[in-house]
Amino acid sequence: MRILLSWLRDFVEIEESPRELADALTMAGMAVDAVESEAGETVFEFDITSNRPDAMNHFGMAREVAAIYRRPLRAPSTACAESGPPAASMASVAIQDPDACVRYVGRVFTAVEVRPSPDWMRRRLELCGVRSINNLADLTNYVLLEIGQPTHAFDLDRLAGAAIVVRRARHGERLVTLDGEDRDLTEGHLAICDAERPVALAGVMGGQATEITAETRNVLLEAAWFRPSVIRNAARGFKLFTEASHRFERGADWNAAPRAADRIATLLAQTGPGQVLPGQVDCFPRQPKLSPIRLERAHILRHLGIQVDDAEVEEILSALGFEPSPDTSGWSVPAASHRLDVERGIDLIEEVARIHGFANIPATLPLVGAAPEPTPLAAEDARMRSAVRGLGYDETIGFAFISSDEAERFGPGDPVSLRNPLSQLWDVMRNSAVPTMVRALEWNLRRNQPFVRLAEFGRIYQRSGASYDEPSVLTLGASGTARQASWAEPAREVGFYDIKADIAVLLAPFFPDAPDIVTEGVPPYYRDKHAVGLKSDGEVLAWFGELDPKLARERKIRQPVWVAEIFLDKVYGRGLRRPIHGKLAKVPAVSRDFSLLVPNAVDFASITEAVGEMPDLDSVEPVEVFRGKNVPEGSYSLLLRAWWQRLDESLTDEEVNGFAAELRSRLQSRLGITTRT
Amino acid sequence: MSIERKTGRPIGELIREGEDPEQLYGELRAAFERECSAALTPQQGQALRDRWLGRRSGLLSAINDHWLKAAPRELKPVVGKLQNLLRRDLEAAVKAAAEAAARVQVQAEPDLDTTLPGPERGGGAVHPVRLALEEVLDIFRPLGYSVAEGPEIETFFYNFEALNFPADHPSVDEMDTLFLKDGALLRTHTSPCQIRIMESKSPPLRYVVHGKVYRNDTPDATHSPMFHQLEMFAVDESITFGDLKGTLEHFVRCFFGPQTQARFRPSFFPFTEPSAEVDITCPFCSDGACRICKQTGFIEVLGCGMIDPNVLRNAGLDPERYQGFAAGFGLDRFAMLKYNIDDILLMYQGDARFLRQFR
Numbered sequence A: 001m002r003i004l005l006s007w008l009r010d011f012v013e014i015e016e017s018p019r020e021l022a023d024a025l026t027m028a029g030m031a032v033d034a035v036e037s038e039a040g041e042t043v044f045e046f047d048i049t050s051n052r053p054d055a056m057n058h059f060g061m062a063r064e065v066a067a068i069y070r071r072p073l074r075a076p077s078t079a080c081a082e083s084g085p086p087a088a089s090m091a092s093v094a095i096q097d098p099d100a101c102v103r104y105v106g107r108v109f110t111a112v113e114v115r116p117s118p119d120w121m122r123r124r125l126e127l128c129g130v131r132s133i134n135n136l137a138d139l140t141n142y143v144l145l146e147i148g149q150p151t152h153a154f155d156l157d158r159l160a161g162a163a164i165v166v167r168r169a170r171h172g173e174r175l176v177t178l179d180g181e182d183r184d185l186t187e188g189h190l191a192i193c194d195a196e197r198p199v200a201l202a203g204v205m206g207g208q209a210t211e212i213t214a215e216t217r218n219v220l221l222e223a224a225w226f227r228p229s230v231i232r233n234a235a236r237g238f239k240l241f242t243e244a245s246h247r248f249e250r251g252a253d254w255n256a257a258p259r260a261a262d263r264i265a266t267l268l269a270q271t272g273p274g275q276v277l278p279g280q281v282d283c284f285p286r287q288p289k290l291s292p293i294r295l296e297r298a299h300i301l302r303h304l305g306i307q308v309d310d311a312e313v314e315e316i317l318s319a320l321g322f323e324p325s326p327d328t329s330g331w332s333v334p335a336a337s338h339r340l341d342v343e344r345g346i347d348l349i350e351e352v353a354r355i356h357g358f359a360n361i362p363a364t365l366p367l368v369g370a371a372p373e374p375t376p377l378a379a380e381d382a383r384m385r386s387a388v389r390g391l392g393y394d395e396t397i398g399f400a401f402i403s404s405d406e407a408e409r410f411g412p413g414d415p416v417s418l419r420n421p422l423s424q425l426w427d428v429m430r431n432s433a434v435p436t437m438v439r440a441l442e443w444n445l446r447r448n449q450p451f452v453r454l455a456e457f458g459r460i461y462q463r464s465g466a467s468y469d470e471p472s473v474l475t476l477g478a479s480g481t482a483r484q485a486s487w488a489e490p491a492r493e494v495g496f497y498d499i500k501a502d503i504a505v506l507l508a509p510f511f512p513d514a515p516d517i518v519t520e521g522v523p524p525y526y527r528d529k530h531a532v533g534l535k536s537d538g539e540v541l542a543w544f545g546e547l548d549p550k551l552a553r554e555r556k557i558r559q560p561v562w563v564a565e566i567f568l569d570k571v572y573g574r575g576l577r578r579p580i581h582g583k584l585a586k587v588p589a590v591s592r593d594f595s596l597l598v599p600n601a602v603d604f605a606s607i608t609e610a611v612g613e614m615p616d617l618d619s620v621e622p623v624e625v626f627r628g629k630n631v632p633e634g635s636y637s638l639l640l641r642a643w644w645q646r647l648d649e650s651l652t653d654e655e656v657n658g659f660a661a662e663l664r665s666r667l668q669s670r671l672g673i674t675t676r677t
Numbered sequence B: 001m002s003i004e005r006k007t008g009r010p011i012g013e014l015i016r017e018g019e020d021p022e023q024l025y026g027e028l029r030a031a032f033e034r035e036c037s038a039a040l041t042p043q044q045g046q047a048l049r050d051r052w053l054g055r056r057s058g059l060l061s062a063i064n065d066h067w068l069k070a071a072p073r074e075l076k077p078v079v080g081k082l083q084n085l086l087r088r089d090l091e092a093a094v095k096a097a098a099e100a101a102a103r104v105q106v107q108a109e110p111d112l113d114t115t116l117p118g119p120e121r122g123g124g125a126v127h128p129v130r131l132a133l134e135e136v137l138d139i140f141r142p143l144g145y146s147v148a149e150g151p152e153i154e155t156f157f158y159n160f161e162a163l164n165f166p167a168d169h170p171s172v173d174e175m176d177t178l179f180l181k182d183g184a185l186l187r188t189h190t191s192p193c194q195i196r197i198m199e200s201k202s203p204p205l206r207y208v209v210h211g212k213v214y215r216n217d218t219p220d221a222t223h224s225p226m227f228h229q230l231e232m233f234a235v236d237e238s239i240t241f242g243d244l245k246g247t248l249e250h251f252v253r254c255f256f257g258p259q260t261q262a263r264f265r266p267s268f269f270p271f272t273e274p275s276a277e278v279d280i281t282c283p284f285c286s287d288g289a290c291r292i293c294k295q296t297g298f299i300e301v302l303g304c305g306m307i308d309p310n311v312l313r314n315a316g317l318d319p320e321r322y323q324g325f326a327a328g329f330g331l332d333r334f335a336m337l338k339y340n341i342d343d344i345l346l347m348y349q350g351d352a353r354f355l356r357q358f359r
């Protein structure tokens, strides 16, 4: 909103420099975005909040200036000479929907002549960014900028029956508005009608049939108050946003309507030509009742933390156009029609505070009234995040939107769809974070990053009956080399076992025993037989493995991509395990190596299972796995190392030999594994 | 049977007496480990080396002759494998023991180039939004604030109505809401969680709520349809606007630097009354002459106010008894200001080059 310094000066004395004034208004809540100097005139660009329609004009802004500096405010002159027959004898006004149209003031002008406005008026309008049209249109715009009341001028001779009827439109009625659009009206629209048909869409735009033309001689001027919701629905329905609808939907002032009509009459009499007929045709069926507002002195202290002097409270409220009457505990303040945003004591306290100055309220610190509640899962989350960091994954965050096509391929059915998506690629909330991760990997691989490891902590979105679930998922993505290649270590491709080892590190703080590996139910976007799940107590904790190379190729990725999904609610739900210290052995463990020939169908898990529990057996580990040359077909060679240990005494060679023999015999009898010869 | 005797006999005989190759090698390994741990001086290290690895008379050379070379054909692969493993491990251990012993006496290896970089281990990056969040939480936790996140899919009631947005008011349009097909919506701010907490807990309340929020904004350098908001609020019987000022002044000094000053400007939000926007003195220039503060010396960083009595009432609290304040801001913007990030979309591309700056 553009406000001219010289126009403000019509209503209030201003001694301050434009910069000082801008700062003072900004600190009172009227934010000045810019102070410009244009053709010798100072123009303020304001950003006025939507609750303050009263300040979206020069007189309203002058009231703020008057309150800040406690200076007198002069109202614009509305004294004009009237002559001829009473206006009421020339035109009639009737309101059939007094809820939607609270007040309708008509003024009648005769013997007008449509011509350009005087220079001073054109100049002000243009500085405010309004194009000058003709003297009558300019008058309505000028008064809108001056006191904020939208008005409309009809060609009186083209109003059937010289009548205004404010009513709901009837089904099938049409109106060609000033912008040339032929619009269908319905019962939802409030129409300004003459004796026969709609002539304007109330509070939004006038109609072509009754507009002012070069031939216009007699004018009916409208100044009314329409209910904000009615105007808003009409403007939104037609996507027709005008200066008038902007004011009305934020709330105008029904007492400003007659002033605006008189002000236009005054300006018309001044700038001519035209005759102002005596009196207004003021239709105001029932004055809306506004409840008086109670302002308790003690509440000012309670909310602001300071006591403001009674005299200052009264000065501020009076300057803003309220009429406080004091009593023992505070004030009774009638609500003001120009400030419909002020309804409660707290609203008045805000007015006192902003004019008194937020800067004049001393800063204090509240006392802590209660111990803070521990944040659920904070320790679990912190542990997981630091482990992910330590493993070298860079934390990323991706958009939560994916395409419905992606949702179909990556998640379980019926995704959460958006009604007004930003684009078709983002039309559902993700039901899996894998597509997000694949996009991020793709982004990096296209930029020739040889080494990518990303982790995202985020949510996925699912229906849950009539409501929604937003489970937390940790998604890992890796591609390229396992580590940055360096002079000290040769490069190596990242692989399944790297991801598996990382997940083991991440889950270790939560599970005393490693979760089970499962191969059933692995989602189809993983490469067949190159991905697994982890389960504990029947719940899937994670899926991980290689992304289906077909999917990767669709995204122009030509190298293996490894992905893991860890369902954090399930993992965190276990809580951090409490570590329990056991005894440390006093003597070192003893190992034996076994060179085994293993049938291909036997995997490592079967071997450890076949070895099973043995006294003093500490662990068995694979030292070397070899397939191919010199290994008989259908088998592979495994070098297995077993460790034995007794807590407080050494094992003799004979004992260990016995254990080794037992281990060999278990492998032989249970799995048909032979010692390699 | 002593080690010397065993290693002097052909393996075939030993096996006929009931031994097996893995046992034999296992015993040798155990014996070596015992002796190795007892070798502390360079002299002892040298003796260990001579005894086990001596070229002609060492034990390893003995078993090479008596066990490996003399092994029956069918045992050759397994004995060979065990022999190689043992040799490899013994050589490594003897070398390590010798070095350890030598290090006690010699000062440093002269040819170690300490300027060569160590191989990259690369601790992962913390996302800048997370980094900013953790910094903020570290400021508020000692002041007694708990932390919550709340759902991202919200109802019109929690996102607007309960927060005192008048139905049919332009302020609802200004939020550019993304709706779901069934009428639910993606929260446009973290404030709905304020209502949920006030509904379920009793004052005194002190909370930080943070998380993703959504707007129907076309992405560009300063707009993202998804971003992160953080809001803090306190409700008790005697919390004042002065307390709000004091808390936020403390916060911006901690986050932006001790010389930072806050300026409270009256503003409008449906859920607070009085409402204020907070500008801070520009941390990037001292004279109001930089691009970031647009030559004004101030940067607008957050919105705040006293919680509107209607909001308290909507959440089931008695506004005659309780009052409180709330403040909210965009974590992305804070991170952008603090880490000099000029494009919000960098936050959501997952570009490793961008992220690694935050390791």
Ligand SMILES: [Zn+2]
Residues within 6 Å of the ligand: B282, B283, B284, B285, B286, B288, B289, B290, B291, B292, B293, B294, B295, B297, B298
């Ligand atoms: Zn600056």
